[in-house]
Amino acid sequence: MTDDERYMRLALDEAHRALERDEVPIGAVVVCRGRVVGRGHNLTETLTDVTAHAEMQAITAASETLGGKYLTGCTLYVTVEPCLMCAGALGWSQLDRVVYGAPDDKRGYHTYCAAPYHKRTVVEGGVLAAECAALMKEFFKNKR
């Protein structure tokens, strides 16, 4: 297992926590020099708040852990491609890397805009994509 897969698995653990609360199963972790400094999972229903996405909470948590608002030197792992709001937040945070699992052709930022991130941020998709996507499919199948 690569380091990216290992951290994505932690993000998947967070996604499972969302699923347990009947929330859209998306999870995220922020890693800084091999250490998890922030975690989050989607809580929009529980908190009655459209801004309570996994990435937003992981960013806020990481900033609190590190004591600074910029997350340079960090990588954020998220199970599904970020939406426009989260991509914008990741842009502000100036992370080194954003690694996502499954693409999101409907709500993912790439359908709206090309370059939301800081110019130094490297973006990669497709890590454990099948597993991340399967969790989403299962959730929405049960909602129909």
Place this chain on the structure above:
Amino acid sequence: MTDDERYMRLALDEAHRALERDEVPIGAVVVCRGRVVGRGHNLTETLTDVTAHAEMQAITAASETLGGKYLTGCTLYVTVEPCLMCAGALGWSQLDRVVYGAPDDKRGYHTYCAAPYHKRTVVEGGVLAAECAALMKEFFKNKR
């Protein structure tokens, strides 16, 4: 004074609160049927959190007041054109209207993407624009 100007003046009051804390002076209010249901001003430095923009806090506050995560029937007033993150959040919240004061050619969403909002959301800019812009100019002049 029009209703839009009156509510933008409340958003300007919020912006002044940010300025008092030496924060980038941007303020926002959410109005629902003539009633202010959410307020917020930029607190990114105070909270050490890039996600703590005025709009994000006003959305969260309005959802709490109204007891629902969607803000249909509401208008958000913000002194400066929303960034990509906030535009994405406003998109999720499904507001009826977004009214902003001064345009932001550097960080405003329009430089990154054309249509971040819900298809029903009406967007207007330029309300008390000079006053909103003057506050920003004053802040950044003192930072140099």
